[in-house]
């Protein structure tokens with residue numbers, strides 16, 4: 001179905017055909033806009049931003065570019081087209097037709113997952129509230145705003161499901177999604193990483209590389225769901241998510257390129273010399289990677305999880321790319337996990353369904369490694385032996401079997417004292433953060449870049465890098 005833009009809420013779900021739902025969502029809309037004004041990008045409301053907006057959900061329609069003021073962005077409800085005769089792809093109901101309504105017995109499980117997914121979207125916008133003030137270029141500023149408006153739309157996607165399928169409870173949850181705030185002492189966001197401040201652009205690039213990638217894997221899992229509307233909305237969200245990860249991967253790649261240029265110019269890899277030259281030394285970047293990777297790993301939940309087992313059994317949440325597996329019931333076989341026992345590590349064999357969070361996390365880790373390989377090749381080509389690495393998945397965990405177990409970066413269990421001594425050198429220290437903050441000077445001349453980041457290889461939508469992506473009035 002085409003997207004109807006003549007409605008107050010653009011949509012391709014025939015909202016006009018359900019007046020009660022339409023009124024309820026039109027009642028929520030001003031609350032969303034108030035939230036956006038207060039918690040969304042600080043300032044820049046009157047700037048014209050070169051944004052893409054979906055005018056259709058197919059390949060031709062989903063990326064339509066033009067200059068828009070952010071408050072005028074047409075947030076709406078877009079579901080990917082239904083797959084005719086789609087059947088349930090995993091779990092106890094394997095092979096049965098997918099559900100057009102939420103079965104009563106699974107209502108609270110579905111609601112919990114949709115609320116958790118929905119909570120992350122506005123959280124990320126809140127985390128990035130002030131970043132526009134220190135943008136390294138107009139190109140980056142535009143990318144930040146593109147990510148922000150799309151996270152806003154992803155919130156709409158979950159709010160639509162809550163309103164359309166969960167009645168009064170759903171409407172209340174939709175209000176709560178605007179009432180919790182990232183980092184709020186009394187009403188924080190649900191998942192840990194979404195309460196971490198993002199006060200500099202190095203954090204933003206790491207967040208879009210690591211945390212948006214969790215989004216990719218969670219959305220892929222939910223796209224497998226037997227609840228068809230959830231599957232369809234997640235499938236469309238995934239098309240937008242790719243750009244967010246692109247911003248992270250190319251952002252970190254550009255930081256590395258600039259650092260390599262400075263190292264060449266100065267003939268040294270001495271961190272102090274590189275910093276004096278206004279660039280990011282690679283050990284500092286490694287500490288940022290350590291921080292955001294370990295934080296994002298927690299977003300997959302516990303390695304052994306009855307929630308995950310139930311979600312799989314009931315067809316609520318599958319594995320990412322479920323079609324790659326032969327066995328969609330996962331009733332047989334086990335998953336071998338390395339878990340701590342005192343100061344030793346032991347292997348535990350877990351029923352496959354109970355290990356679904358770990359299956360997804362392992363796929364995520366493999367995906368994270370791809371960028372690392374590319375950056376390492378980039379450094380090798382410039383004649384440097386330095387390698388960036390991912391820390392062990394046991395490092396600095398707050399959720400699951402390794403929660404609060406002191407380990408070194410390589411996953412070795414160490415004493416609490418050794419951990420406390422080592423940690424300031426493993427993740428960004430206060431002085432690292434202060435230095436990065438000192439680099440964050442706003443650059444807004446078209447085509448110009450801050451000292452610490454190289455220009456991108458190409459602009460957006462085939463436009464030149466020096467295009468005025470944000471017209472600041």
Ligand code: BYC
Pocket residue numbers: 112113114116117120121124151190191192193211212213214215216218219298299300301302303304305306307308317357399
């Ligand atoms: N922080 O059995 P457990 C994205 C809670 S990112 C705090 O271990 P389960 C995006 C858990 O909620 C993708 N609490 O795990 C990216 C549960 O609490 P309750 C977001 C946590 O339930 C960038 C308890 O621990 N989408 O889209 O199997 C920008 C025991 O749970 C954490 C989703 O997450 C944590 N890290 O799995 C914008 C998908 N981890 O219920 C957007 C929906 C666990 O007992 N969510 N807990 O009070 C889910 O599928 C699951 O809720 C989780 C956890 C994978 C998060």
